[in-house]
Amino acid sequence: xxxxxxxxxxxxxxxxxxxxxxxxxxxxxxxxxxxxxxxxxxxxxxxxxxxxxxxxxxxxxxxxxxxxxxxxxxxxxxxxxxxxxxxxxxxxxxxxxxxxxxxxxxxxxxxxxxxxxxxxxxxxxxxxxxxxxxxxxxxxxxxxxxxxxxxxxxxxxxxxxxxxxxxxxxxxxxxxxxxxxxxxxxxxxxxxxxxxxxxxxxxxxxxxxxxxxxxxxxxxxxxxxxxxxxxxxxxxxxxxxxxxxxxxxxxxxxxxxxxxxxxxxxxxxxxxxxxxxxxxxxxxxxxxxxxxxxxxxxxxxxxxxxxxxxxxxxxxxxxxxxxxxxxxxxxxxxxxxxxxxxxxxxxxxxxxxxxxxxxxxxxxxxxxxxxxxxxxxxxxxxxxxxxxxxxxxxxxxxxxxxxxxxxxxxxxxxxxxxxxxxxxxxxxxxxxxxxxxxxxxxxxxxxxxxxxxxxxxxxxxxxxxxxxxxxxxxxxxx
Amino acid sequence: xxxxxxxxxxxxxxxxxxxxxxxxxxxxxxxxxxxxxxxxxxxxxxxxxxxxxxxxxxxxxxxxxxxxxxxxxxxxxxxxxxxxxxxxxxxxxxxxxxxxxxxxxxxxxxxxxxxxxxxxxxxxxxxxxxxxxxxxxxxxxxxxxxxxxxxxxxxxxxxxxxxxxxxxxxxxxxxxxxxxxxxxxxxxxxxxxxxxxxxxxxxxxxxxxxxxxxxxxxxxxxxxxxxxxxxxxxxxxxxxxxxxxxxxxxxxxxxxxxxxxxxxxxxxxxxxxxxxxxxxxxxxxxxxxxxxxxxxxxxxxxxxxxxxxxxxxxxxxxxxxxxxxxxxxxxxxxxxxxxxxxxxxxxxxxxxxxxxxxxxxxxxxxxxxxxxxxxxxxxxxxxxxxxxxxxxxxxxxxxxxxxxxxxxxxxxxxxxxxxxxxxxxxxxxxxxxxxxxxxxxxxxxxxxxxxxxxxxxxxxxxxxxxxxxxxxxxxxxxxxxxxxxxxxxxxxxxxxxxx
Numbered sequence: 018x019x020x021x022x023x024x025x026x027x028x029x030x031x032x033x034x035x036x037x038x039x040x041x042x043x044x045x046x047x048x049x050x051x052x053x054x055x056x057x058x059x060x061x062x063x064x065x066x067x068x069x070x071x072x073x074x075x076x077x078x079x080x081x082x083x084x085x086x087x088x089x090x091x092x093x094x095x096x097x098x099x100x101x102x103x104x105x106x107x108x109x110x111x112x113x114x115x116x117x118x119x120x121x122x123x124x125x126x127x128x129x130x131x132x133x134x135x136x137x138x139x140x141x142x143x144x145x146x147x148x149x150x151x152x153x154x155x156x157x158x159x160x161x162x163x164x165x166x167x168x169x170x171x172x173x174x175x176x177x178x179x180x181x182x183x184x185x186x187x188x189x190x191x192x193x194x195x196x197x198x199x200x201x202x203x204x205x206x207x208x209x210x211x212x213x214x215x216x217x218x219x220x221x222x223x224x225x226x227x228x229x230x231x232x233x234x235x236x237x238x239x240x241x242x243x244x245x246x247x248x249x250x251x252x253x254x255x256x257x258x259x260x261x262x263x264x265x266x267x268x269x270x271x272x273x274x275x276x277x278x279x280x281x282x283x284x285x286x287x288x289x290x291x292x293x294x295x296x297x298x299x300x301x302x303x304x305x306x307x308x309x310x311x312x313x314x315x316x317x318x319x320x321x322x323x324x325x326x327x328x329x330x331x332x333x334x335x336x337x338x339x340x341x342x343x344x345x346x347x348x349x350x351x352x353x354x355x356x357x358x359x360x361x362x363x364x365x366x367x368x369x370x371x372x373x374x375x376x377x378x379x380x381x382x383x384x385x386x387x388x389x390x391x392x393x394x395x396x397x398x399x400x401x402x403x404x405x406x407x408x409x410x411x412x413x414x415x416x417x418x419x420x421x422x423x424x425x426x427x428x429x430x431x432x433x434x435x436x437x438x439x440x441x442x443x444x445x446x447x448x449x450x451x452x453x454x455x456x457x458x459x460x461x462x463x464x465x466x467x468x469x470x471x472x473x474x475x476x477x478x479x480x481x482x483x484x485x486x487x488x489x490x491x492x493x494x495x
Numbered sequence: 496x497x498x499x500x501x502x503x504x505x506x507x508x509x510x511x512x513x514x515x516x517x518x519x520x521x522x523x524x525x526x527x528x529x530x531x532x533x534x535x536x537x538x539x540x541x542x543x544x545x546x547x548x549x550x551x552x553x554x555x556x557x558x559x560x561x562x563x564x565x566x567x568x569x570x571x572x573x574x575x576x577x578x579x580x581x582x583x584x585x586x587x588x589x590x591x592x593x594x595x596x597x598x599x600x601x602x603x604x605x606x607x608x609x610x611x612x613x614x615x616x617x618x619x620x621x622x623x624x625x626x627x628x629x630x631x632x633x634x635x636x637x638x639x640x641x642x643x644x645x646x647x648x649x650x651x652x653x654x655x656x657x658x659x660x661x662x663x664x665x666x667x668x669x670x671x672x673x674x675x676x677x678x679x680x681x682x683x684x685x686x687x688x689x690x691x692x693x694x695x696x697x698x699x700x701x702x703x704x705x706x707x708x709x710x711x712x713x714x715x716x717x718x719x720x721x722x723x724x725x726x727x728x729x730x731x732x733x734x735x736x737x738x739x740x741x742x743x744x745x746x747x748x749x750x751x752x753x754x755x756x757x758x759x760x761x762x763x764x765x766x767x768x769x770x771x772x773x774x775x776x777x778x779x780x781x782x783x784x785x786x787x788x789x790x791x792x793x794x795x796x797x798x799x800x801x802x803x804x805x806x807x808x809x810x811x812x813x814x815x816x817x818x819x820x821x822x823x824x825x826x827x828x829x830x831x832x833x834x835x836x837x838x839x840x841x842x843x844x845x846x847x848x849x850x851x852x853x854x855x856x857x858x859x860x861x862x863x864x865x866x867x868x869x870x871x872x873x874x875x876x877x878x879x880x881x882x883x884x885x886x887x888x889x890x891x892x893x894x895x896x897x898x899x900x901x902x903x904x905x906x907x908x909x910x911x912x913x914x915x916x917x918x919x920x921x922x923x924x925x926x927x928x929x930x931x932x933x934x935x936x937x938x939x940x941x942x943x944x945x946x947x948x949x950x951x952x953x954x955x956x957x958x959x960x961x962x963x964x965x966x967x968x969x970x971x972x973x974x975x976x977x978x979x980x981x982x983x984x985x986x987x988x989x990x991x992x993x994x
Contacts, residue, residue: 380604394640397666400633409629409673413568416677421707424677428670435666436659439643443655447647481565488567 019074022067022081025060025089026126026133032056033122040115050104050461053118057097064089071493077196078139085133087343087490088268095261095350096125101465102358103253105365105458110157110251117157121257124150128261132268135276137185137195140269141178144233147265148174151258155250166249173232173242181229187222188277200277208282220286223278227290230273233266235259236324237298244309247317252364255313256357259320260350267327267346271339274331275494284334292332292423299325299430307437312360313370315437316353319396322434323349329420329427330411336491337414341407343487348395348407348476355392355469359385362458362466372441377450385456386445388470393438395473398431403477410484503546504558504574507584508620510539511591515613518606525605532609533595536616540588550581553988555767556626556693564630569689573627577767578989579836582982583623583754586843589971590750591616593964594743597851600858601649601741608649615641615747622755628676628690628772632669635719635755639665642736642744642752649741657732657739664732668719675715679773681706696766700774713776716763723756726821727791730814737810742854745806749813750847754839757820764824765832768989777827781914784825789920791818792927800934805856805863808938809849812889815927816842822924823904826917829993831907834900836986837979841888841900841972848885848968852878855961856942859954865938870947875956879943881965886935888972891928895976901928903979 020027035056036049043049064086071082100121107114127147134140152174156167189195192203207213214220231239247255274287302322309315327349330342362385363378364370379386395402408431412424458466476483514535518528551557559575576584594612601608618641621634639662646658676690682703683689695703705712722729733753737745764777771777777784795815802808820842823835855878856871857863872879888895891902905925911917957965975982 399639399666400636405633405636412673413677413680416674416706417681419706421674421678424674425670428673429667432663432666432670435662439659439662442643443647443659446644447655479564481567484565484567 022072022074022079024063026129028059028063029122029126033119036115036119046114047104049115049118050100053100053122054097057093061093073135078134078136080133080135082493083490084493087486088132088264089129091264091347092125092128092261096121098354098465098469099253099257101461102361104461106251106253106361120150120154128265131265135197141182154254155246158251162249166246169242170246177229177232180225184222184225184229187218191219197273197276204278205280208280213282223287230266230270234263234324235321236294236328237301237321240321243321244314244317248311248313252357252361256354260353264346267342270331279495288332288334291328292420295325295328295332296423296426299427303430303433310372311370312372316356326408326411326427329415329423333414333418333420337417339491339494340487341410341414343490344410344484345407347483348403351469351472352392352395352404355388355473358462358466358469359389362456362462366456372444375444376448378445380450381454382456388466390442390445391470391473393441397435397438401474401477403473406477406480502560503542504560504624507539507542508617508624510535511613511616515610519610528606528609529599532613536592536595540592543585543588547585550985552984569687570629571627572630573691574624575626578986579761580623581985582840583758584620586840587619587751590747590847594746596960596964597746597854598743611641611644619751623758626692628692632673632676636669645744646736646740650739652739654739657735660732661736664722668722671715672719675712678707678712692762692772693767696772697769699770709773710776713773720756720759724753724817724821725814726787727794733814734807734810738807742850745850746847749850750843753817754843757839760824765990768992778913781825781827785822785914785920788818788821789923791821792924796927796930803865805865806853809846809853813846819901819904822908826908826911827913827993828907828911829990831904831911832990832993833986834903834907837982838900838904840982841896844968844972845885845888845897848965852882855957860951865941868942869945871951872943873947874951874954877956877962881969883939884969886939890932890935896972899976899979
């Protein structure tokens with residue numbers, strides 16, 4: 018039992034509990050946000066200090082390696098940006114601000130653990146820790162839309178958890194263990210004995226696992242919850258869901274599938290499932306996004322489409338695909354957070370998320386509009402924004418694996434997506450403003466927006482900064 | 496050239512972008528924004544002229560800069576110029592400088608306008624300077640957003656429609672090109688694959704182990720260039736984008752953006768004077784592509800004939816004139832490739848000037864419909880003379896660069912040994928010149944020479960600044976027309992490998 022390895026999560030939960038406690042005494046709720054943000058420096062520092070570590074502890078339930086640390090760092094970074102940008106928004110809930118920040122932190126703890134376990138039960142527990150906090154957060158506005166979103170998310174989330182558990186049960190039934198490395202050994206023995214497909218139970222289990230995780234990363238056909246939840250949830254939580262939750266889901270998928278089912282006889286099968294689901298996800302996401310008039314809903318469908326792009330990376334088995342996926346997540350997180358932070362600022366002022374209401378925004382607030390436009394350009398994948406490099410690395414990996422057809426579908430999907438992203442840019446830049454009033458924004462929000470936008474540019478021009486870490490992180494896969 | 500010498504290319508490349516940043520962040524007033532833009536683009540232009548002087552004729556790549564960019568992929572920040580890219584760089588910086596004055600009268604959102612215009616210039620320069628395929632692609636895409644903004648904010652007509660159409664078309668081509676580039680990348684010997692266009696071109700077909708047939712790689716990349724050039728039937732974005740763009744952007748679009756497509760094609764088939772980036776494919780398909788060229792020339796000319804909007808007419812004539820470039824490229828002889836390059840330069844100057852002039856006429860008369868104009872020779876004599884010279888240059892009158900370029904293309908393609916019955920195609924393409932003479936003279940007659948119309952009395956001629964830049968165009972058109980050797984010395988040696 019090495020608690021040092023668990024220090025990022027422990028300190029994170031510590032901060033969450035501190036925030037809840039102090040909430041009782043502190044009237045100025047902004048202080049709580051400040052404590053959360055500055056407190057996050059502690060787990061970030063622990064994560065950096067742990068970099069390079071490669072150990073398992075708690076009888077294999079906790080695995081700390083560069084892969085899990087990459088995701089911890091990513092999720093902590095996302096969390097700090099989300100909290101920074103929440104300060105303007107949190108005024109909307111007169112009460113429970115302390116709980117709001119604490120729940121975000123707890124959920125982040127769960128998400129961090131998801132990528133950091135080598136065992137199925139722990140994955141499930143970490144996932145529930147993350148999800149239950151998120152169910153509460155989604156309905157935090159307590160208006161009809163938000164409550165509906167929360168309920169939808171909870172019911173569908175519970176179903177997906179059940180599916181996931183069932184899948185785990187099947188895998189356990191065939192292999193007799195929940196430890197990923199032991200599953201791999203067992204599967205390897207089955208393969209060499211030629212009994213792999215004697216019983217369809219293992220295949221069924223794998224499919225159920227994909228379904229369970231597919232819900233987390235918002236892939237088709239498990240995407241039904243996305244538009245409503247994205248629209249109804251408080252905007253910072255939507256942002257959090259769209260990037261952190263997706264990142265952790267991908268972390269689990271990479272870990273489970275490459276560790277437990279990495280053997281070539283099986284990986285060819287699940288890679289094909291991911292390839293097909295990916296192609297469908299991005300096509301459905303992008304085509305339906307065209308019809309959206311609400312920007313949060315539009316980004317919801319865009320999130321489904323991006324799950325598709327990520328699955329292209331999952332389908333491209335090998336180091337290039339793995340590191341490409343990690344880089345993609347970092348780039349997507351920056352761009353999507355940039356977009357959502359700008360949306361928070363704008364909707365605070367105009368009280369609407371309708372794209373039509375953004376008309377002439379570039380003249381009311383040039384900086385925020387530019388940040389939003391730049392983020393959207395990144396989501397299309399046009400350089401010099403990071404989105405281009407992110408897609409490029411994934412396509413690169415896919416071509417290496419002879420998935421030319423998938424790359425063409427994905428690249429043409431980027432073309433489709435240009436249409437709806439650019440429409441927002443057009444509304445902001447070309448249409449006449451309805452009023453001249455500028456959009457006010459607090460300093461924390463501006464800081465978070467600046468970090469996201471500069472990150473999008475810097476990584477777009479010099480991706481090696483993060484790609485190097487990503488390559489380091491995936492080196493542990495066999 | 497060592498990498499330690501002064502990084503001319505990087506400086507030229509990023510000067511406009513630096514200007515954009517200065518204007519965006521530091522400058523408040525419209526007038527200062529204009530002057531700053533003029534300054535930055537002028538320095539870039541002056542430096543590119545310095546390159547022209549220092550350029551060592553007859554030698555391959557020069558002023559090379561090479562740095563590691565994405566280590567694990569072998570992608571490099573790799574710049575350099577040769578006889579093909581140098582004329583394009585000069586053309587770009589020249590037009591980039593001139594369009595600042597063309598845009599002098601823009602008075603809405605001036606600051607933003609110049610920011611986008613300057614970023615656009617950097618994007619285009621990057622395409623001509625990059626020797627790494629990934630870097631090339633990055634700049635290739637970078638030009639989209641400035642173009643989108645420039646057309647959709649400052650354009651006229653159905654501007655957002657046209658801007659979106661332009662972006663979607665280009666992205667559509669890029670999607671294929673990206674797949675092609677990646678396939679090419681993995682075809683280079685592993686495990687250390689390379690994006691270096693120079694290495695691939697000098698390696699040749701034997702050096703590659705294609706992951707998909709080379710011909711498919713060729714056409715994946717070719718589609719993007721064909722859309723940009725444009726080749727009929729992929730041209731339909733062009734009339735819309737040109738017509739609805741503000742004048743300066745039409746100048747850039749016709750002047751250099753189209754050349755990105757031609758430039759890419761020449762690199763594809765002729766590389767850096769060696770094998771071509773995707774070697775050995777062009778010869779097999781040259782006949783079909785030459786046929787496409789002829790169709791572009793004739794269809795473009797016929798469509799031009801039918802236009803009533805002056806700007807749209809010039810736009811369609813571009814389709815026809817870029818068809819000559821395509822003919823020159825795929826006739827695959829030294830002279831035809833040289834001619835194609837010369838034609839790129841010539842078309843950039845001539846059509847750039849024509850669009851600038853159309854802008855001036857519209858500015859003064861608020862009319863672009865040819866039937867509603869007429870007799871302008873009386874009201875605007877200077878513009879009339881310059882327009883006539885430009886028009887005659889476009890139809891290939893000797894002593895203008897238009898003649899030098901088209902003549903070289905035709906002589907070169909006539910003598911080509913690669914394409915069967917190339918003579919027939921050449922004659923058909925020359926027909927395009929005849930039709931071209933028809934539509935240009937007819938247009939000149941309708942716009943300038945009929946009875947003067949009262950409503951255009953007192954519209955005024957070109958101002959001094961306008962005169963200055965249109966005369967600069969004319970000077971260059973005549974200079975290279977009378978003494979094309981200036982350029983031929985730069986371009987010619989590059990293609991000496993071809994017969």
